[in-house]
Amino acid sequence: METLHLTHESINQSLQVKPSAVAVGFFDGVHKGHQAVIQKAKEKADELGIQSAVMTFDPHPSVVLKKGKINAHYITPLEEKEQVLASMGIDYMFVVKFDKSLAQLSPQEFVDSFFVGLGVQHVVAGFDFTFGHKGKGTMEILPELSHGRFTQSVIAKVEKEEDKISSTRIRQVLDEGRVEEAKTLLGRPYSIKGKVIEGDKRGRTIGFHTANMEIDHDYYLPKIGVYAVRVIHQGTSYPAMANLGVKPTFEGDREPNVEVHIFDFDEDLYDQMIVVEFHLMVREEKRFSGVEELKGQLVDDEAQIRHFFSDR
Template sequence: MTVIFKNSQSISQDAKGSVAALGNFDGVHRGHGYLIQSLREQYQNRPLSVVTFEPHPRQLFFKEAAPFRLTNADERNVVLEKMGVDFIFQIDFTQEFASLSAHDFVHNILHNHLGVTHIACGNCFAFGKGRSGSIEYLASETQSLGIGLTVLEPLQDGDEVISSSRIRHLLRDGHPRKAAELLGRVWSVRAIVQHGDKRGRTIGFPTANLLLGEHVEPMCGVYAVKIALPNGEMRDGVANVGYRPTFGQQNECRLEVHLFDFNQDIYGQELQVWLHHFIRSEKRFSGLDELKGQIAKDALDAKDFFSNLEIIR
């Protein structure tokens, strides 16, 4: 089981001496997995850790920007645990921390506080106030402290680097299956079921309403989805991401999920929803009858997708 240390916590002795991967790890995609696995293979007998930051630095420096995260902290940490990470050092990324010099980050945080013995990062990693800490500086300082350093070129898919920003673009452009190839798993959202306007129930398609929160907003439209209930039960379904233009101007993007063959009260419960396949773009309908007919077709399309998926497997 992975142990998570947050900013104010003392580091236990068994966590000292770890080999650590550094980065934001938003999405924990195949490139991140390559970095972590390389470190594991290099040091099989030492505890493996990740040094990461919360919130994501972009959330501090670009507060007015649209939500962009592929994973929130809890989702990220679950994936890191599945990758076999022993310890997660989750540092609070505050204005005070952002003002820390590159020297203090290496000497006070990595060496004195966390006690790491070897670190690994991508070749574009920058740190310290104003991102003043370069890879060359990191190499010099770690060598002086007896800390090993591995710097890796980013993993590529074809001619392009696998990156969180590339995956965000794929989701925003309606390509969840290609995004899944780069992530190494289907992209998902974990969120609490909110009370909605209950219109879906009146037309025979009740939905669980989820807010995307800090998650990136994928292309608005309809998706074939799988849903995990709090008890671990898995369901197929169809979901709409968007602003429900049929019902007038909406200010908030929602993920509205219809679970097939399901009629239970799940308000206030947390669901995990995987976006497997983009079916169509969001559109405005002339009224409830036209909307109802389209949702019925969308549900059939989603069922066909999952039926064919099982045949391929």
């Protein structure tokens, strides 16, 4: 997959891009609803004998349009989104910089630059996708704006248990620690990626050696608590228990961090990248009266998580 980072000003005739069928949207999470849009673009690309493409935006429009908002947190930060799309067999990923100049484009200007200017022959989007200044461009008026230069498909909402699958819904279930439901909506476990850094080494003194993660702050983190997780390291998956929280039994941290205890594993992971997949929330984080009470709870947590993974 080839990734192109674009601005309104960067699209010109010298840009070497083959004709494509493009799925367009922000696609945070690349969940099952998004996958329906992307799969339709792939099918049209195959039908027309052209490239498949996904057009997304960075950063999230809210960072630009909402006063005082400095950054956003994502279910799939851009790097992870790129990996998911590559695994789906997409040919092009168009990353459009969302800035004030983009937000000022009229719907027609947006179409002329980002669809016609990129040689798009077919556009696929969800029923609620909008574009152009103040979102005045809709899929309903896209045929009029295309002037016959490309065709389009609109994907109806994808539902699970009579509720629309959306990034907002996934954030809600993550807020409640319902990571199993997030997995159902995403079509894969919710995961985060980060580097293992040196911690306070307190875990090894109580029999639970942990790897502390340096988390990219772009991630939308689930509810604070203890989780059954799988740690992916160099292509191998290991069952583990994770604490996402601020360690209130000790001095406590201002920001939530993730530390994982990988079962039956004794390798040095410092400065190495790992992926943590969240499979089940075991309990909420709480303050214990002392180290012994904490150790007893961790033994119970490990037994419960080992049992959870025993038939999976």
